[in-house]
Amino acid sequence: MLIGYARTSTLDQTAGLEAQQRDLTGAGCERTYVEQVSSVDVGDRLELARALDNLRAGDALVVTKLDRLARSMAHLMELLKLIEAKGATLRILSMNLDTGTPTGRLMLNVLGGVAQFEREIMLERQREGIAKAKAAGKYKGRAPTARAKEGQVVSLAAKGISLSEIARQLGIGKASVHRILKGQQASEQ
Structure with a gap:
């Protein structure tokens, strides 16, 4: 089949x-x-x-x-x-x-290697472009979404809401919630 x-x-x-x-x-x-x-x-x-x-x-x-x-x-x-x-x-x-044929297996190995080489070259060019943009001050990277919601995280945690529920409500990862709260505790000490 x-x-x-x-x-x-x-x-x-x-x-x-x-x-x-x-x-x-x-x-x-x-x-x-x-x-x-x-x-x-x-x-x-x-x-x-x-x-x-x-x-x-x-x-x-x-x-x-x-x-x-x-x-x-x-x-x-x-x-x-x-x-x-x-x-x-x-x-x-x-x-x-x-x-299912010996020629097919050979070609798959050759073409697969070429495809991987192309991908690695593309990623290398991408890294070079990012480095160039950073050097020119034009690359800002991804906006930190979880840190922007720090106030909301602290507020919800103060109400006794679980880490999982905070993460779900705010659309961020549970690890990010934990990191924010841990940083908040460290700054209070």
């Missing part, structure tokens, strides 16, 4: 998701798992986990492009190991690649 997996990073990428689903159906996928989540959020890729769980010997996991599946070469190899342990293969439509 051919099992498809389609993913976009954000909810507003509907056209890209629809195109992936169309291509996977056209390739003969009987079932397609779909999600809209960043590849970085590995723990949140529940549909990928379901697709992998449903693979059986002789099946193939089909994706339209390599970047829809893996975030790095190491991650790709980890996924490939899981797929092969089930006796299944991986097909990448844009590359006309099938890991």
Whole structure:
């Protein structure tokens, strides 16, 4: 059986998701798992986990492009190991690649390495751009959202509200609430 997996990073990428689903159906996928989540959020890729769980010997996991599946070469190899342990293969439509063949496995390793190299170069350029902007005084970084709500955190804590509830109400992390309150206690001493 051919099992498809389609993913976009954000909810507003509907056209890209629809195109992936169309291509996977056209390739003969009987079932397609779909999600809209960043590849970085590995723990949140529940549909990928379901697709992998449903693979059986002789099946193939089909994706339209390599970047829809893996975030790095190491991650790709980890996924490939899981797929092969089930006796299944991986097909990448844009590359006309099938890991069920020796040539397909070779090409996957080569192309995966090139993709990772490209990503590392892009990240290096991004870091250089940020350093240049900082040196010119034009880069401010992300605004500290939790610190901006310090007064609200202290006020809610004074009312006896739990850390978890404060975090939920203010839309910040529980660790941020804890850090603010700990800093408040230290300044009072």
